[in-house]
Amino acid sequence: ELFSCLLSPGQSSVAGNSVTQTPASLSAREGQRVKLTCQYSSSYSSYALDWFQERPGKQPLFLIGRFSYNLERKSDSVAPRFSAQLDTGAKSLTLSIDGAQRADSAVYFCALWDPPWAGEALSDLA
Template sequence: MGGVDRSLQYFPGSSSQPVVTQPPSVSVLPGNTVKLSCTVSSGNSISDYDVRWFQQQPGNSPRYLLRYKSDSDKNQGSGVPARFSGSKDTASNTGYLTISGALAEDEADYYCAVWHSDACHSDTVLRGSETKAFPPRTWAQHGIAWAAAFGLCL
C-alpha cells in the first residue's frame, strides 16, 4: 500500500495533529465478537476525543453507527443494532467499535473518526483485509457531503 498518507488532515483551529492507526486486518467468524480499534498517537489523550464510527457497504453511502466519548456521553445511530457498541481504553489511548455476534451482513468498510471540540482530526478506513487513510483530497471531495449528512466538520 505504498503512497498512502497515514497522517491525518490538519484542520484550522485544532491545537495538535494526532495520528490515528488501525490494525492491518480484522476477521471474524459469524456469531463471534470482533473489536475494531482506533488508536490516537501519544501526546493526545483519547479521553478528550469523541470517537465516531461509520459503516459503508459496497454501493451504499456511509452509515453513521455511533459516537462514543464516555459511558455517560455517547449516541447510537438511528436503527443501529445494540450489538454495535463503543468503548475506550485510556491506558492504550484507543477507541473501540465492538460488534457482538457478528453477522455476514456486517462485512463492510468501517471508518473511525475522532473529534476534539470543533476540530475534525481524522478519518481512517478499515477496508476488508487492509487499513488505509483517506488522503486529504478525499475530505475535499467528500467532506462536505459527510458534513451535511452527519453535522460534522462545519
C-alpha cells in the same frame, strides 16, 4: 458463512491528531465476537471519536461514538450488538460486534474530531 471487514485508511494524521486502526482486515465466523480498535492521539482538549461502516456503493453510516468525557452517541438504526469502549489511558476506541453476521461485512473506519460545543457540554456535566 464468514464475516469480513477492512479498516480504511489504516492510519491518518492531521495537525497533531492521528488515528490508527487495527487490524487492517479480518474474517470471522458468523456468531463470533469481533473487535476493531482505533488508537488515537489528539491535541484537542475535548474530542469525539466515531466509528462508521461503509458498504459498496453506499454512503458511510455512523454507528457509534464517544466523547472524551466518555458520553456515548449511537445511531438509532444500529443494533444493540454494536458497542464501543473508550480507554482514554490507552488512547483507544474499540468497536465490538457481538454475534457478527454476514450483513456486517463492510469497510469500517474511525474519525477523530473536535466538537465546537464540546467544552460547553463538558462544563454542563460538571
